[in-house]
Amino acid sequence: MDYGDLTLDDFLSRFQLLRPSLNRTALNARQAAVLIPVVRRPRPGLLLTQRSVHLRKHAGQVAFPGGAVDPTDASIVAAALREAQEEVSIPPDAVEVIGVLPPVDSVTGFHVTPVVGVIPPDLPYRASVDEVSAVFEMPLAQALHLGRYHPLDVYRRGSSHRVWLSWYEHYFVWGMTAGIIRQLALQIGIRP
Structure with missing residues (x-):
C-alpha cells in the first residue's frame, strides 16, 4: 500500500484488524491518558497541540491532548x-x-495510555490559553511514514532510553509523542 494515498477506511480497517495486547506491567503507578485525534477527511489528518511555553513541564513541546x-x-x-x-x-x-x-511509561512517572479516536473535520478548536499555544493538523499519511522518525539514545541514571525525533513544518515532534505516532504506524502494519 502507498501510504501517501491512505484513506480513513484503510486506517480504520488496519487498526481494527491489528488490535494490540494490553498485557504489560506498568513501571509507573500514576495513570494518564492522551487522545490521538484522527480527523475524518478523505485524506485524514492527525490533530496535535503545542504546549504553552509557560508550563512547568514539557513547555513548548508538541503533544496530544491528555x-x-x-x-x-x-x-x-x-x-x-x-x-x-x-x-x-x-x-x-x-x-x-x-x-x-x-x-x-513516561520519564515524569506516568503510565500513559494512548486512546485513538476519530473526530469530525469541522470542529472549532479553542486552545486553553493556560495549556496550549497552538493546535495544528498533520496529514496522517505523513505522520505514519516511519522514515521521518530518527532515533536518539539518551543515557540517564546508568541506563539507555531511546527517543524518536521528527519535524513537521516548523514543529519539532519528539519524545513520547513521536514514539506514540511511530507505534501507531507499526500497529497498523507499516514497517520500516
Missing part, C-alpha cells in the same frame, strides 16, 4: 476525552473511540 487520570474519571478513555475537551474544546460525544495503543 493528562493525568482524575479520581472522577470513569475510565482511562474518559480521562483522555475530558482532557481533550479541556485543552482544545473537543466535545467527548464528537469522538468515535476506535481503540487504544499499549501504554507507555
Whole structure:
C-alpha cells in the first residue's frame, strides 16, 4: 500500500484488524491518558497541540491532548476525552473511540495510555490559553511514514532510553509523542 494515498477506511480497517495486547506491567503507578485525534477527511489528518511555553513541564513541546487520570474519571478513555475537551474544546460525544495503543511509561512517572479516536473535520478548536499555544493538523499519511522518525539514545541514571525525533513544518515532534505516532504506524502494519 502507498501510504501517501491512505484513506480513513484503510486506517480504520488496519487498526481494527491489528488490535494490540494490553498485557504489560506498568513501571509507573500514576495513570494518564492522551487522545490521538484522527480527523475524518478523505485524506485524514492527525490533530496535535503545542504546549504553552509557560508550563512547568514539557513547555513548548508538541503533544496530544491528555493528562493525568482524575479520581472522577470513569475510565482511562474518559480521562483522555475530558482532557481533550479541556485543552482544545473537543466535545467527548464528537469522538468515535476506535481503540487504544499499549501504554507507555513516561520519564515524569506516568503510565500513559494512548486512546485513538476519530473526530469530525469541522470542529472549532479553542486552545486553553493556560495549556496550549497552538493546535495544528498533520496529514496522517505523513505522520505514519516511519522514515521521518530518527532515533536518539539518551543515557540517564546508568541506563539507555531511546527517543524518536521528527519535524513537521516548523514543529519539532519528539519524545513520547513521536514514539506514540511511530507505534501507531507499526500497529497498523507499516514497517520500516
